[in-house]
Amino acid sequence: MTATISHRLPQKRHLVTPLPGPESSALAKRRAAAVAAGVGSVVPIYAADADGGIIVDVDGNSLIDLGSGIAVTGVGASNPAVADAVAAQAHHFTHTCFMVTPYEGYVAVAEKLNELTPGDHEKRSVLFNSGAEAVENAVKVARLATGRDAIVAFDHAYHGRTNLTMALTAKTQPYKYNFGPFAPEIYRMPMSYPYRDDLGTDGVSAAKRAIRQIETQIGGEAVAGLLIEPIQGEGGFIVPAPGFLTTLAEWARDNGVVFIADEVQAGFCRTGTWFASEAEGIVPDIVTTAKGIAGGMPLSAITGRADLLDKVHPGGLGGTYGGNPVACAAALATIAEMEELDLNARAHHIEEIALPRLRTLADDLDVIGDVRGRGAMLAIEIVEPGTDTPAPALAKKVAAAALEAGVVILVTGTFGNVIRLLPPLVIDDETLVDGIDVLEQSLHSVAAPVGV
Structure with a gap:
């Protein structure tokens, strides 16, 4: 660490009643x-x-x-720098809607995301409220930019609780049960799960297995986007075998498929790099973020290749609360703390x-x-x-x-x-x-x- 971490509350476990009290x-x-x-x-x-x-x-x-x-x-749940940034912004304005009267905080967060996410290509970012909302918009961009419909997701995946993201999510209970019908043109492929996978640590073969199914069941030319968590979250913290992600990313690039890395849970220093994709040397076309981005304030984003995101017509992306100014202030303070500490x-x-x-x-x-x-x-x-x-x-x-x-x-x-x-x-x-x-x-x- 480059700086000392101090705490307001005593950092001791102490019970005064049975739980719950x-x-x-x-x-x-x-x-x-x-x-x-x-x-x-x-x-x-x-x-x-x-x-x-x-x-x-x-x-x-x-x-x-x-x-x-x-x-x-x-x-931390009450980081002083984040709390001060939230209070300072709230004293000026809590909302104007970026689509009505824009403000610098939104632009500054987008600039920071463009800087931090993998790859040195030209990027654009859009801010939203939740991880599910970010995933939905990443899919929208992939479909519009490619003119294709099919989206590939993977076994054990979790991407959210909205209708589209429930379709992308693998597990039925408690996320999907009796909530259908779900959005169409979602296809699920086998994940590399080294502990339970017959292919074990052979990530390249696991990727080729998935690719064979994609090409047989969908056709690469019909796939708009391939969506995957570099380390799966709700599916059980599944770390795919080496070579799995890189082989999929290469196939996506060769077939004009948008590679979308869902970094909602694994992003922002959680795995020891800014984003889990970095450990595999992957440069996604689009990265979705949320959770750790703003110290607990509701904020999410998609960040991706400028040529993809700029294809969307004005008004095609956004939302009333997306990139709320208080959440943006929290995000800038949170990222600064991650860098400082x-x-x-x-x-x-x-x-x-x-x-x-x-x-x-x-x-x-x-x-x-x-x-x-x-x-x-x-x-x-x-x-x-x-x-x-x-x-x-x-x-x-x-x-x-x-x-x-x-x-x-x-x-x-x-x-x-x-x-x-x-x-x-x-x-x-x-x-x-x-x-x-x-x-x-x-x-x-x-x-x-x-x-x-």
Whole structure:
């Protein structure tokens, strides 16, 4: 790190009530009477404050945060520079709509995205509100620019909850069930999933398998865009085998197909580079971003080749709140903090602390089928003892045991059996180690050692 990270709240796990406490329980009753049942929550506690690697609930319990609001609060949930930027902008104006009366903040964010995303070609950016909205607009651009209709997505993918992005998303529960019919001309191809793939670490062969299916089932000349997460998020932090992404990108280029990298969860220093595509040496035609971009404020973007984005007619892209001035101020402050604190280096440091511990656990416990990830985007795949059969119930027990001890962890994956670690990039070493200690204890509490 190039600068010291300081925190407003004590960075200590401390429980003063059983979880959930009485105030959280009271809020849960109010919620049940006011909030639609279709909105779920991972944990039953209600936040009152958060800073660094700590969430304080309404009962005064301090919990270690290993989820970052699903990879959003990389710079912390109340980073002073971000909070000051938000307040300063709000004192001037909270909204004018960029499509009516534009403002510099939007332009400055676009300039920064054009600078940071992979490739030195001429780029353009457009700002939106959510990751799903960014993905939808990337698809719009690909279809208009190519004059083609078909979009290729992949097994285990997650791209959002709108109608089009549900079609692009692979998993039915809870994202797609009974919400159809879905948008047409979406085709799903096999992903490289080294732990479960017959091709294992042969990424080139896995890519060629997908390409054969594309050419047979669709025809390369009919494909507008190929959409993929360089590291899959909700699918289970699946890191494709080496050569998979590069082979797909080469095929896309050779066939006039727009290669779209969905960096919504993996972007902005999460994996130790600004974008996960960089580790594979990939230069996408379009990159979608959100989550970590603005320190918790709602903002997303597409950034891509100028010749693609500039083909869209005026008024074809935009939205009332897209690139809100307060969110833009937050994004500029967030990116500045990432640069100042060298959070790419911090992500690597988190990996250096956590990954050896997780691999040792995998050697000791026969319920861990795989440990994977990069930077501060790490995962443990939980299986039935001594098998590769997904064990979602066991993964949930581990998460529940960790929460009872005061650590928030998230469970994900196509099979609901992957424990994912997404700590804030500004978490201090002691807090991170304490959180991993609790995770280790939680795993041991529900699993037998290897050979027992």
